[in-house]
Amino acid sequence: MTNFSYDEAFSRNIGWITQEEQQKLRNCRIAIAGMGGVGGAHLLTLSRLGIGHFNISDLDEFEVANFNRQAGASMKTLGREKVEVLEEMAKNLNPEQEIKSFPHGVTEENVDEFLDGVDLYVDGLDYFAVSARRATFAKCHEKGIPAVTAAPLGIGAAVLNFIPGGMSFEDYFRLEGKSEMEQLLSFLIGLSPAMLQRTYLADPTTVDLANHKGPSTPMAVEICAGMAASQAMKILLNRGPVMSAPWGQQFDGYRDKYKKTWRPGGNNNPIQKLTLLIAKKQLGIS
Numbered sequence: 001m002t003n004f005s006y007d008e009a010f011s012r013n014i015g016w017i018t019q020e021e022q023q024k025l026r027n028c029r030i031a032i033a034g035m036g037g038v039g040g041a042h043l044l045t046l047s048r049l050g051i052g053h054f055n056i057s058d059l060d061e062f063e064v065a066n067f068n069r070q071a072g073a074s075m076k077t078l079g080r081e082k083v084e085v086l087e088e089m090a091k092n093l094n095p096e097q098e099i100k101s102f103p104h105g106v107t108e109e110n111v112d113e114f115l116d117g118v119d120l121y122v123d124g125l126d127y128f129a130v131s132a133r134r135a136t137f138a139k140c141h142e143k144g145i146p147a148v149t150a151a152p153l154g155i156g157a158a159v160l161n162f163i164p165g166g167m168s169f170e171d172y173f174r175l176e177g178k179s180e181m182e183q184l185l186s187f188l189i190g191l192s193p194a195m196l197q198r199t200y201l202a203d204p205t206t207v208d209l210a211n212h213k214g215p216s217t218p219m220a221v222e223i224c225a226g227m228a229a230s231q232a233m234k235i236l237l238n239r240g241p242v243m244s245a246p247w248g249q250q251f252d253g254y255r256d257k258y259k260k261t262w263r264p265g266g267n268n269n270p271i272q273k274l275t276l277l278i279a280k281k282q283l284g285i286s
């Protein structure tokens with residue numbers, strides 16, 4: 001068996017980043033909440049970038065319904081904890097990697113420990129995990145930790161960055177005091193003001209927000225991981241300007257479109273308020 005060499009394993013990164021930058025990434029710690037669709041892809045993509053330290057969390061086990069999009073899902077991993085499987089997969093890419101796992105998910109009780117010593121937070125939580133997402137982003141803002149949230153949408157992805165000293169997650173999305181359904185809609189509309197994915201959903205009946213169900217594609221997850229890792233690299237290496245809220249971006253591979261978005265005031269922007277009102281009427285939400 002060939003002995004592992006960090007420098008050799010990630011030598012093909014060099015050119016797009018420098019030797020010095022690669023060593024900086026080797027010493028960085030990233031927290032990723034959620035090891036399912038995008039979370040698992042985030043971990044493996046960032047591991048291939050050469051990140052040396054991670055905090056990861058998830059409270060679920062793999063099931064057959066995960067096969068279409070989740071990197072760790074296979075016949076061999078059915079019934080196994082997602083954090084356990086993804087930790088194994090990441091360490092197969094970099095045996096020197098140091099990973100701290102949180103198999104009970106991120107909660108208000110452990111979020112401080114989850115973010116301890118972290119250079120960056122990358123959101124991989126399930127779309128419907130509203131409370132955990134709000135608590136984690138609030139703690140990142142409090143601790144001055146940059147955070148990236150990226151969502152797979154249709155056959156593409158939308159990305160928002162929250163940078164210390166800038167607009168907070170709550171200031172942008174305005175979720176306080178809203179019902180769960182309103183929070184879910186507000187998160188979607190805030191993350192994806194351009195809504196590039198809205199025109200080609202083949203079967204609208206598959207979207208069931210009330211029962212926490214919706215369609216997904218493997219293409220969107222892979223695009224999502226690539227976009228999020230690109231932002232992570234720029235943030236960690238201080239590689240030029242980084243778009244942050246209220247600026248966002250979305251790419252759609254089905255429509256071959258890319259859109260930068262700017263919503264001053266976030267979901268308090270008049271355009272966002274109107275979009276949310278229309279969405280609520282369409283769904284029959286009072």
